[in-house]
Amino acid sequence: MIRLGRAWWGLLIFAGALAGLEYAAQGRVSWLAARTLAAGGAGVLLYTIMPWRRLFRRLRPGGALYRAALFLVFLRHFTRILEQETWRLYAARRLAVRREAGPGGFRSLAWATTALFLRTLRRAERFHAGLAVRGVEP
Amino acid sequence: MTALLEVQNLSFHYDGRSVFQGLSFTLEPGAAVGLAGPNGSGKSTLLWCLLGLLKPAAGRVDRRGTVAAVFQNPEDQLFMPSIVEDVALPLINRGLARSEAEDRAAEALALVGLKELARREAAALSLGERKRAAIAAALVSRPDLLILDEPTSELDPRSARRLAELLGSLPAARLVASHDMEFLHKTTQRMLILDQGRIAAQGETPALLNDMDLLVRHGLK
Numbered sequence: 001m002i003r004l005g006r007a008w009w010g011l012l013i014f015a016g017a018l019a020g021l022e023y024a025a026q027g028r029v030s031w032l033a034a035r036t037l038a039a040g041g042a043g044v045l046l047y048t049i050m051p052w053r054r055l056f057r058r059l060r061p062g063g064a065l066y067r068a069a070l071f072l073v074f075l076r077h078f079t080r081i082l083e084q085e086t087w088r089l090y091a092a093r094r095l096a097v098r099r100e101a102g103p104g105g106f107r108s109l110a111w112a113t114t115a116l117f118l119r120t121l122r123r124a125e126r127f128h129a130g131l132a133v134r135g136v137e138p
Numbered sequence: 139m140t141a142l143l144e145v146q147n148l149s150f151h152y153d154g155r156s157v158f159q160g161l162s163f164t165l166e167p168g169a170a171v172g173l174a175g176p177n178g179s180g181k182s183t184l185l186w187c188l189l190g191l192l193k194p195a196a197g198r199v200d201r202r203g204t205v206a207a208v209f210q211n212p213e214d215q216l217f218m219p220s221i222v223e224d225v226a227l228p229l230i231n232r233g234l235a236r237s238e239a240e241d242r243a244a245e246a247l248a249l250v251g252l253k254e255l256a257r258r259e260a261a262a263l264s265l266g267e268r269k270r271a272a273i274a275a276a277l278v279s280r281p282d283l284l285i286l287d288e289p290t291s292e293l294d295p296r297s298a299r300r301l302a303e304l305l306g307s308l309p310a311a312r313l314v315a316s317h318d319m320e321f322l323h324k325t326t327q328r329m330l331i332l333d334q335g336r337i338a339a340q341g342e343t344p345a346l347l348n349d350m351d352l353l354v355r356h357g358l359k
Contacts, residue, residue, distance in 0.1 A: 056219065056223065057236070061230045061231065061233075061236070062231075062233075073217060073218060073219070074217065076217075077217035080261070081213070123214070126209060126211065126214040127214050127217075129186065129189075129191045129209070129214070130209055130214040130215040131215075132191060133189055133191070133206070133207045133215075134206075134215065134227070134228045134275065134276075134279075135228045135231060135232065135279075136227055136228055136231055
């Protein structure tokens with residue numbers, strides 16, 4: 001449950017930053033961040049409450065349910081990646097800044113959040129490449 | 139003998155900057171080739187081009203036979219609820235019966251010494267075990283060529299030694315990109331040194347590793 005809680009934090013920060021970027025770019029916030037949060041959260045929740053291990057073995061490979069289950073596994077894996085990157089980055093920031101609040105602290109927070117997007121994108125790219133190389137295209 | 143991998147005049151550009159240019163080499167069945175070079179020399183980019191994940195700006199890559207790859211971070215390749223499912227997944231996706239796919243996955247896991255941990259999730263394993271699981275996931279398709287990117291990064295010496303022994307026992311040809319000269323010495327017969335976008339040197343691994351000036355010149359010592 002602790003790991004799940006951390007995953008929620010990662011999702012919240014990601015969605016918050018997304019909304020912030022939207023507001024900075026066009027002065028309004030669409031439903032994109034809320035939908036990201038809802039989709040990620042629903043995925044994590046579904047993964048947690050469903051007995052996937054047993055279910056997976058009963059599903060017919062290639063079938064719609066199998067694909068849906070596989071998609072949820074990807075989503076859960078990616079949420080974990082997001083969680084790891086979030087905690088690594090914000091732990092590094094906490095160690096690097098003298099004061100977490102205040103102008104310098106807020107600037108470093110903004111940089112850390114931007115870096116989170118870049119790192120997550122890079123990890124997503126490598127994850128997708130890992131799948132493609134093994135012939136498992138989502 | 140027909141080459142498994144034939145690279146001709148390969149060039150790659152990123153953001154208008156040349157990463158490498160005019161690379162040519164071949165890899166024969168059963169060969170074990172090391173790819174060394176300083177940080178940013180384009181080793182990983184070259185591997186991605188060889189795997190068809192990146193499109194080169196010029197040149198061609200001819201691959202014959204099955205090619206499998208193990209990335210630097212095994213977490214990029216393992217995501218299923220257990221490692222046996224991770225290893226079996228590509229076979230199941232290709233239409234193999236689940237029982238047969240899992241038997242072959244168990245064989246591959248036994249080969250890397252992880253049979254006992256087959257039902258564990260990758261996240262519950264040590265990094266060395268995860269690396270071996272990623273190798274099993276690559277071996278399950280019985281590749282003719284195995285490509286490994288920085289296989290010893292973050293591994294302790296014992297895990298690196300075990301990995302070298304494992305690679306030495308595999309019949310597949312290997313292309314190993316690494317900074318770890320000791321590992322390349324143990325696992326490869328031939329070596330290419332990539333620096334400043336070109337193949338700076340190539341030859342037998344022991345001969346290149348004994349040339350201290352060469353290694354220092356290219357940031358490898």
